[in-house]
Amino acid sequence: MVQYKWIALSNTSLGVFMGFMNANIVLISLPAIFRGIGVNPFNSFQYLLWILFGYSIVSAILVVNVGRISDIFGRVRMYNLGFLIFTVASILLYLTPGQGDVAALQLVIYRVIQAVGGALLMANSAAILSEAFPPKERGFALGLNGVIGIFGGVAGIIIGGILASIYWRDVFLVNVPIGILGTIWSMKSLKQLSKPERNQRIDIPGNVLFAVSLILILVGITYGILPYGNQATGWSNPYVISAIVSGLALLGVFLFVETKVPDPMFRLELFKIRAFSMASASVILAQLAFGGLQLMLVLLLQAIWLPLHGYSYEVTPFWAGIYLLPLLAGFGIMGSIAGKLSDRYGARTLATLGLVILGVGLLGLTTLPYNFNYLEFATIIFFMGIGNGLFVSPNTASLMNASPPQHRGSASGIRAMLTNTGSTLSIGVFFTIVIEVLYLVLPTTLSTALTSAGAPQLIPYMTKIPPTAAIFAAFLGYNPVSAILSQLPPSVASSIPSSVVSTITANTWFPNVIAPAFMQALRIAFFTASGLSFAAAVASALRGKTVIYEERVVETTRGQGK
Template sequence: MARTPLNTQTRWALTSLALSMLMPSLDTSIANAGLPTLAAAFDATFQQVQWIVLAYLLAVTTLIVSVGRLGDVFGRRRLLLIGIGIFTSASLCCALAPGLGWLIGARAVQGLGAAIMFALTVALVADAVPKARAGSAMGLLATMSATGTSLGPSLGGLLIAHVGWPSIFVLNVPLGLLNAWLVYRYLPADRPTRSRVAFDYLGTAVLVLTLAVYALAMTLEGFTLILLLLSLCGAGLFIAVEMKAKAPLIRLSLFADSRLGSSLALTLLVTTVMMTTLVVGPFYLSRGLGLGSTVVGLALSVGPLLAACGGVPAGRLVDRFGARRVVPGALLGMVGGCSLLALLPMSFGLPAYLLPMALIASSYALFQAANNTGLMATVSQDQRGVVSALLGLSRNLGLITGAAVMGAVFALATGDPTQAPAEVIGRGLHSTFGVAAVLMIMALIVNWRGCSRYSPPAVAGS
């Protein structure tokens, strides 16, 4: 089937969405490169400057569902413009921060803007792009997400070395102004609402607190079990509140559709495994294989680069074959990549790491495009914002859980990975990716059960 070319309006609308995904993705990782410099600039400890990263991540994780629902109620384009404005203004405040506390606070506000941008960008695809090209659009957004996250550390290091640490935040000001203009000029205006729609403030407060407690459980040592129990209680309270709410933040009836539950579970499992590559990879390459810092940096960039380059082709595959056929193939690819990392001996050297990572990264790009397209095609207009936000929430929770849980698996297998000898690091890699392969097999089962209970509508091109 011939592909219908996009008109100028649609191309620029898609450009605005791509930029809306790139900016917050870039700031997820760009500050990491500057932590040593920021610690020296503010005379702070490593544990203190870590909150520059954590404040942003916690704000995004706790607020993303709430702002997604706000977009459904008050207008997604309107709220996206507000989010870009918050993100850009907070970025300028970060650059001008006179002290560490000011910088951490500004990063939290920047996280609010990022939560809005993450939540609404995917939801707005259906308003901006023809249905037959939705897969390609989702693939482009996946590319922007991977590009921003992978480019952040290297770009941040370059800017800090040649311009100074404020430049990593000033960069967002011209990008934000351009993005706001593109959204205002080219995205379709929100549909007018005839009646006032209630917003679930109590449910929002309970969910924000519950997610904050869970995120802290994954990032603070010494209180993990207590905080996890509190987050479970909070989840139960949230369900009780939503069952009684007149206008619930999340309609629990949505989860009667097995496709939603399985898609969110798949996102959580897959991103948990992807974070494993970022946690284990640096130790294996440097201490296990004895590679220098330059080679380690190049090797670590292979996976994110492939994920970034594979996003658009993956989206075209989804448009052609349909999401339901593509997701299992992507998950099988991740099973294969994790299994190879768990089984290949260290004596095979760097190729035995890079080839499985290439398979994992390309499969991840394919999964993102297919999973997001398949889910959003089944969602009603008035729920796209909250469902898009739930996808973003699952991704963030997966990243947090992967860093904590899979990092703990690696530490358990190696003792202290900063001191362990090369052969112990190798065994730790094998053990950790053995667990990752099991998680991906679980994902295949979840997908099979979800598809067996639900028959989604036909996808264009399938």
């Protein structure tokens, strides 16, 4: 008879495979989705942000609540419900009935529902694995679970590229058979190994305060990226400032309340465990460094490198995913190996080394020109994937091992919340740096380039386009110049010679114009991320000896310093 631990690993791996696949399918297929519903990227990029961010924001808000509720009502029951909700949301996404802005709003709503299911899966998968596997095998199990997630990400890139070229709705339908299989299998095979603490009460004040505070902070950050008035970003928008300040204030109130209620949602006592608190600090700092990186590399490839190398804007989303496979390969190769090594030698050295490698890799990216040699680029991101693989599974195993069994749902939820929140903040930081730099230099750059090309009459139109719109147009597979020309008054359009139109709408013209400023901005972002990665390495090194809570017995593993 198959041991239960392998059943738990296979089922949770199916969930993580579906989650990673779904994320990359949506990312790769956004151009086809936007064309399918008839949305103009120049005036609707707020929908793009919410389709991307809405999922991670809702997941970040819910995972801690879900983890706590799972400790009370049972992790397996909540995990099963997550599979079901995720599958239903995928069906709704496939059936999206509207067109234009209505359809975009429907997609955002259905993605939010999907995020509820994703939160239930994320908050409980690590806890289920930690219960099923003994302490000496948890790193291996969590690492292998992560590697299968990477396979899902690779599958998402390939499947998304194929399905997006056939019919945009199919990119959502592919989740449904996996979701149905996972729902039935999890209901039939997974067992609740630890007894739920039914005598505890749900922390309603804590849930409300935490949800409202995090919503305000993350929504404020999201709208901070969007243009405001004549400014490139919205950080001076009174509503953005008010949302973030109010959210931080409520977060302080929440932490105070959690010290007073008898059964708190957020188990602050976990942070008294040094191994847990330092692992958590490493997670948030590493996500700040790495969470927005993949999206920035996608933008670099789609907006600059691929068009310069002859790829049409229509196919750049798919090929950007393909050219980023070394990053995923590095993580996949190292993930399970590092997990197994951490079971034997502990997490501190491996996780810290991984973060140092990640920081060095980010510094390596700052040395590349915009028209880089792909072999150099691939080598750098491959080793960054190795570094991330060295960090993630040992750090997760360390965090879960340090959590008392009765609080593992809460611990898993806190880890997932820190991951999602850090990723959203990271994207906000990266985008802000890139957009602000482009806002300062792009108008002059475009004016000079248009004059040299023989189209000075376009200067008043192209220099007024927000950098956000230009970047997102390229991200969605549109040539920004062609999109602008299609919206010109007929008198202006007819005054431009056809030879000039051919020049400025060529794949290489716009990338060459924006590339120096874009790379200048990215280098600032990469330096910032590198510093955050080294800070995460310091936090990781300070975690001390590995603590393993098993039935309230504390052990220490060999291979760790004092």
